[in-house]
Amino acid sequence: IIGKGAGGSVYPLYDKAHNHLYAMKKLRLQMSRENWVSYETKLKNEFRIANKLHHQNLIRTYDLLQDNDLFIIVMDYAPFDFFTIVMAGVLTKHEIYCYFKQMCIGVSYMHSIGLAHRDLKLDNCVVDANGILKLVDFGSSVIFDMKRYNQEGESREVEKASGIMGSDPYLAPEVVTYPFYDPSLADVWSLAIIYCCMILRRFPWRV
Template structure:
């Protein structure tokens, strides 16, 4: 552990772990506040792509800092073997994956979550950043219940430092990745809108729109992109919500709406409120 980190923070219990790092709760005697410390073991980063992501994530987090729905990075400590990222602390065990694992959400709750998520995505896009790994595990909630988009390890600049405004590289998670990413061609920031649409589908139905027994089968289902609304799962979901889903989970990128357009959609503006029983299908 970095000596400067040890002098300013007390490392407490483990909150979670990933492929390269562990997240701890840490306490600052100076401020009297608790934070999250993501400790990354650099010796495990044998691939050049992984090392590039390690270097890029703190820079991108600083670039998108300031939005209330993006996890705030406070400090960075680094030594020969480890990188430590000190960020705001979210509620332990309260991420969107945990919430949707309990079953579908009511439309007003789903709309409130989607609005915060897409507000963060829209802000990133205006800053020339695509997240590229939008999934429930990366959507946290603070102690006040406010959504925090986290884990920018797969994020990429498509503006500012990128003349074409396009990106490449297969990144993301099977259920949520956009088909154009899987095709191995250049793509734009609307990949995040597709992923957010998949999350909305899961929030309303309890299951992903495209899935298979293996990752390969799931990827094949994503590439086909046959969006369906099974009656047993969507009988109580409003036509407005289905309309938004069709516009977000759209294979034709030119017809897929932007993050800003999602925020202007009537279902989001109304807070997911169904106007009358006649609106139900």
């Protein structure tokens, strides 16, 4: 197993025919409180969003497979867990700046096409064999500008998001305070917390 979270577990997947290593994410099973239609819609939306993203700092997603009630997303394999790298204390300041810049570029691309990640954290970053940082896990992502998303221009107003999505230490105050908020700005807050963690190797409010 490569990684595990609320949305599912990730395993290596070797394609013998093409001698290529992928990663496969076994998505979480249906919960007792949700009906099949809403469950299936959520998982397919996660794949649809991930499959639309084509940027070097976002993990590339290829296919969605279904075996009865099991859904699997096939994506690129990146061997290095960024949380482990940061907490090991092996990064120089220059490397920290470089990785954080890559992170910001990836988020900026998402925002440019009307998408907010909504679960930015060290655990949702990986590094490939070439040292390129990639954001992963788009299960909480939301469209805040449908015109940008559909390449039809830009909406006059941002479509506000609702609900507490993300991971506690990285959540922007408005996410837990207000019923509606701008998800792109919430991403910016999460990026700032990540940067503090990269420098301090702990959350900033523990200083």
